[in-house]
Amino acid sequence: MFDAEHFFDGYKEDSQTSIQSRVSALKSTTYHNKLGSVYDKAIRVKKCAENFCADFGASEKMISETVVLSYNDLPSRTVNEFPSLQGKMSAHFAKLHNFQERTVEAISTFYHPRFHDDHLPQSPEGLCAAYAEKLDTVAGIFTLGKKPTGDKDPFGLRRASGGIVRILIEGEIDTSLSENITIALSNFETNLDQNQTRKLIMQFIFERFKSYLLEKNIDICIVKCIQKNSSDSIFDKFRQALALQEFLKLDDSNHIINGQKRIKNILKKNPFKENLHFNAELCSENAEKILSENFYETQRVGEVYLENKKYLEYLCTLTKLTQSIEQFFLEVMVFDKDEETTRNRISLLCRINEHLCILGDISELNG
Numbered sequence: 001m002f003d004a005e006h007f008f009d010g011y012k013e014d015s016q017t018s019i020q021s022r023v024s025a026l027k028s029t030t031y032h033n034k035l036g037s038v039y040d041k042a043i044r045v046k047k048c049a050e051n052f053c054a055d056f057g058a059s060e061k062m063i064s065e066t067v068v069l070s071y072n073d074l075p076s077r078t079v080n081e082f083p084s085l086q087g088k089m090s091a092h093f094a095k096l097h098n099f100q101e102r103t104v105e106a107i108s109t110f111y112h113p114r115f116h117d118d119h120l121p122q123s124p125e126g127l128c129a130a131y132a133e134k135l136d137t138v139a140g141i142f143t144l145g146k147k148p149t150g151d152k153d154p155f156g157l158r159r160a161s162g163g164i165v166r167i168l169i170e171g172e173i174d175t176s177l178s179e180n181i182t183i184a185l186s187n188f189e190t191n192l193d194q195n196q197t198r199k200l201i202m203q204f205i206f207e208r209f210k211s212y213l214l215e216k217n218i219d220i221c222i223v224k225c226i227q228k229n230s231s232d233s234i235f236d237k238f239r240q241a242l243a244l245q246e247f248l249k250l251d252d253s254n255h256i257i258n259g260q261k262r263i264k265n266i267l268k269k270n271p272f273k274e275n276l277h278f279n280a281e282l283c284s285e286n287a288e289k290i291l292s293e294n295f296y297e298t299q300r301v302g303e304v305y306l307e308n309k310k311y312l313e314y315l316c317t318l319t320k321l322t323q324s325i326e327q328f329f330l331e332v333m334v335f336d337k338d339e340e341t342t343r344n345r346i347s348l349l350c351r352i353n354e355h356l357c358i359l360g361d362i363s364e365l366n367g
Contacts (some may be wrong), residue, residue, distance in 0.1 A: 013077055019097050023068060025075035035140045035188075042071045044140075044187040049132035051183050055175040056128035065103050066129045069094050070110035087111050113163045120170055127171045132184075134160040134167075139184035142201050143192060161208040168234040169212065178202060178232040202232070209234050213241055219248070225360030236309065240359050243311035248365060252319035259325040260356045261363040263349050266334055276347035282340065283348075287331040291324040292348060299355050306358065318356055325352075 026039035035041065046067040053063045073079045073089035091108035095101075102123060109121035112130055121127045141147075141155045148157050167173065181198045190197070206227065213223050222244045226237050247253050283289045298317050305314035334345045356362055 015093075015096060017076070019069065019072060019093065022072050022075050022093075026071055029074055032140070034144055038071050038074055041136065041140075042068050044184075045129070045132045045136045047187060048136055048180075048184050049128050052132055052175065052180060053124075053128050056124045056131070056171075056173055058124035058128040062100070062103050062106065062125045063128055065099065066106040066110070066125050067132065069099070069103070070107045070129065070133075113166055115159070116162070120167060127167055127173065131164060131167045131171075131173075134163050135180060135184045136187070138164070138201060138204070139181060139197075140188060142197055142204075143185065143188045143190040145192060147200065147204065157204070158208065161205045162212070164205055165208045165212050165234055169238045172235060174233050174235045176232050177205065177234055205234075209237070213238070218242075218245055221365050222248075225362065225364050227360070229358065229360050239309065240311050243315055244359065244365065246312050247315040250316070250319070252322065253315075253365075255322040256318045256325075256356070257362050257365055259322055260353065262329055263325070263353045263356075264361075264363050266349060267346070267353060269335075270346050270350075272343060272346060276343055276350060278347035278351055279344055282344040284341065285332045287324070287327045288345060288348065291321075291328045291352075294321055294324045295348070295352050295355070302355065311359065315359070318362075321352070321356075 023039070026042060027037050029038040030036075031038045031041045046064055049058075049063045049067050050060055052058075053060050070087070070090050072093055073086060076089055076093075078089050079086050087110055088108065090110070091104050094107050095104045102125065106121060106123050106126035106129055109119075109126045110129055110133060112118055112121055112126075121130050137155065137160050138157050141157055146155070148155075153159075168175070168177075178198065181201050182194075185194050185198060185201075210223055210227070214220065218241050222241050225244060226240050229237075229240070231237055231240070278292075280289075280292050283292055298320055302314045302317045305311070305317065332345065334342065334349070336342045336345070
């Protein structure tokens, strides 16, 4: 009875308090003694979200409202006395003051996902705001040099990073994580090297990504394969992983993987350290001419698929090289007595190997 009376007394007072006065009160509410007030955090998250909104397809105006209003319940009596209502009351106050339903919905899921299987925000604005909030949290604590160690994670950075991964993958957001981290870090003053801090945050979040893939039954060899390719979009890498998983089910995948292993072993013996330039006119053996022609056609088609991020289709084109690679190794001596010929053949194999391994070193796959 006492709790109920307390709640309604606090709620009555809060419902009569203007949104703006509570926003102002955030300036005197400490977030972290080295990272400023909750108001400072709200402004940082707002800046990030406004930068990210295009990738999320979110309204910039709605994003700005969502972020600032999402912290609006922290100075309220209701949340002070009933902390479990944090987030819910911000949405309620926004609805009470006649903000758009879409803004209210985004505010209601600002802290989502809050735990492992929690549902995600459903709107672009909700996803963008939640992503920016979590990225600011991770970036801020890393600028203090307080990366989680062992089982200790007092600021919940592993949970926040897991949320970042889920938002990007399940929200299907194709964005540069590296660029987003740089934007988040730019809001902090720190004596640490920003580039090094960015790399540490990337590694930390990608560890959560690795765990996510394994939970989704993606083979560990695929996880290792994609982790070093050039993409820094978690959603993009997830699509690559799914494509590789399907590719390994094909009978022909094993043959091209073995072909790439043979190429890789030859290239380990490459005596030339400088960049080599392939010249098709120097091909003297029929098998190397056929391989060269097949490779250029495969590369041409494959690059179109890659440009459109059709990764399984790209992988399937690689199998068309299997026969000509086998014929090449059967009929051609790579290390010829003529140095120019050797250079040219090594150059051809280098180019083929590079194209085969755009998504990662496929020799590591269990084909």
